[in-house]
Amino acid sequence: MNELSSVALSRKQMAWRAAQDIEDGFYVNLGIGMPTLCSGYVPDGRHVTYQSENGILGVGPSPAVDQEDFDLINASKAPVTLLPGASFVVQADSFAMIRGGHIDLAILGAFQIAPNGDLANWSTGDDGVPAVGGAMDLVAGAKAVRCLTTHVTKSGAPKLVASCAYPLTGLGVVSRIYTDLAVVDVSDGKFILRELVEGLSTDEISAMTDAPLLIAPDLKPLIAPAL
Amino acid sequence: MNELSSVALSRKQMAWRAAQDIEDGFYVNLGIGMPTLCSGYVPDGRHVTYQSENGILGVGPSPAVDQEDFDLINASKAPVTLLPGASFVVQADSFAMIRGGHIDLAILGAFQIAPNGDLANWSTGDDGVPAVGGAMDLVAGAKAVRCLTTHVTKSGAPKLVASCAYPLTGLGVVSRIYTDLAVVDVSDGKFILRELVEGLSTDEISAMTDAPLLIAPDLKPLIAPAL
């Protein structure tokens, strides 16, 4: 995989790319891990409101270390700040917000995604301790679910697969995938390659995708600034 | 019925009698009409908290006319005041309080009550406009339901009947009935006469009750102060 490392996006660049598609006025839930980076890269002028499923609407950036308050944390249990217009709700109301279809977009991590939109992102089916958190609620309730993930695992196994082998989080929920190599739409039971990093051929990305990958007629280069 | 009028309790006396059984510390919902009078007659020293299903816990007495505020009303849409410790909740939370079993006692009016505890108090089955309000929620959710009603209708028809002919509000919900003539327990599918106004015989009250009326071994006189 060494020859790819020069063209692959960094985690920050992946988050940047996903952030470019967050629309002005959106209410957004960012999953634990890489998705939380997205909030730093939304284009100027777009007003985005972040929800944290532990009961905050209007989450702001991390505080300075000496300003940390562990009564004001996000779903990753990291200290946060509030933006003007923030509010607190009780837990049932926070998930009413999610499950009731009031969150425009959830950006989540992924273990496996299938062309029918199925997502597996909570368990690798091993014998460890299972943990699900709010993932199943988010995919069932958010108006749109997009995934942010490397294109293949550390050992090189494709994450875009014909059918998820890992336990599912939700059925037919993912509409777009941002990887370190490509932007892939999930539509009508198909993976459609929309953007591809420069230096990688469509044959090469197809070889790293374990399901048919349609090439969009207007395939674009996936370009992110140095971050 | 004229010979009975001298012994029957007044509306205020009926409310007084029901109020004597409201226990210290109870959270209570009083139905529209006569039941609302009960709050004026709870014995000194008992602390009772009144809930109004439109979203108030801690309802106080009526305000002076020049202090009326129609944003602060009870379920009968009459202006009220707040007692110390009052709170407002949204409507779903108000009925969560009722339906979740957090109200110790509801005192309600009645059209008909059967020995199995069935209550009919929302519709006489005629062709008019039906209206139910919170009655079905209260009888399903309150820990105890007691009824406050005249023993017979204006035309002399018994309200305590073998089986309710009017549309039901709830099944097997009533545990005690306060009438203008008697206190009747509803237990194990039977009416049990606990208290009877002086001057009325058990045969006479049985004749005004359209179902078997067991006489409690320790039958007591129903006595209320002049009010």
Next chain:
Amino acid sequence: MTKPVMTASHAVADIPDGASIMIGGFGGAGAPVELVHALLDQGARHLTVINNNAGTGQVGLAALIRDRRVDKIICSYPRTSDSRVFTEAYMSGKVELELVPQGTLIERIRAGGAGIPGFFTPTSVGTPLAKGKQTQTIDGRDCVLETWLKADYALVKADRADPFGNLTYRLSARNFGPNMCMAAACTIVQVRTVVDAGAINPEHVVTPGVYVDRICEIPDPKQEEELVRAQVVYP
């Protein structure tokens, strides 16, 4: 995200014929009189209205029913101190009534906002209002299945809004508004005052701004109960 502040007539302008509309309030408390009157002026017909009651006197919802603008009402208690307008329309078959126990009504609205397509409740079991409904015994309780209730629009009266649409309510005028804000595709709120960003403590917000689409500032709102007592007829 800040929410647009506009006049009442502007806010209700796009409500089409046949729309379903939740209208907040219990009695006069929380009744969004100015928004309902703007809807009356606007002309939409064949409406389905969800409200706890069915109008009082000749103002607000009663005026809407009087003018034959409402095809159906979903409510718990269509009788009030002066509900002659509804009674006449109903008895003459001009308006359909879906009668729902008050707790079931608000739980259905809450379910609509919270993404719960159905729930089981002991309320109404064994009564005529449970007729035709699926039943199931859960944990020893006999229940009927009730389904969520959503609407195209909600018309709600609050007290304060900030620019982001966060709301507070006055006293018991809170009632149905907060749940209705969550259950409608487009929520239109009239408030007494729009305050500055930050003026509402995040811990005191009753309705988070995500549920609010349009704000009308009506500094001295009418109290429906007072209009009814003064026998006001609108328009």
Next chain:
Amino acid sequence: MTKPVMTASHAVADIPDGASIMIGGFGGAGAPVELVHALLDQGARHLTVINNNAGTGQVGLAALIRDRRVDKIICSYPRTSDSRVFTEAYMSGKVELELVPQGTLIERIRAGGAGIPGFFTPTSVGTPLAKGKQTQTIDGRDCVLETWLKADYALVKADRADPFGNLTYRLSARNFGPNMCMAAACTIVQVRTVVDAGAINPEHVVTPGVYVDRICEIPDPKQEEELVRAQVVYP
């Protein structure tokens, strides 16, 4: 009605072996450390605990699990920055786990408090967590039936209480507490301060006093996250 104010050890004294206990908090925010430590000191065993997580470090719920006092945990996310205590107990079969999606968990708790024996939700449809559950399509949405969750006790951390048990919470420490207060037969709350009657605006009350049974005033409560970071071991 005023609610009794007592020490933490007094408040938890009657919790019997085999009790089901809801414990508030998400991460360290809202974790009622002093109440859980009082329960640890008290000795009750064979507990069923409902919490979003399954303990962190060697304090609070983690200490309870470490000392084999918990037979079963109902939670959504038993992995945290340091959940070794739970992992060991679980992998060695010492504690049973009922894994529930977080939104379903809190909706089940809310249903327990609100008297809703069951509800249908699209969450978890088609996943292993829906296995064996009744399914139904309502309004075009495939759903699974989930049932209410109640408990014998709730241990909750709030910020202020008035003598009637009305509560407010601090920032995001609000999380699970208010719903749990409603779903337990006996709710025990630790607060930073008990304020005078009238000191909490009726419009700002988050948990009405009807849901509170016992109050413990703990003026300078520990923050569980800080204990974990300081690697505190209790007792």
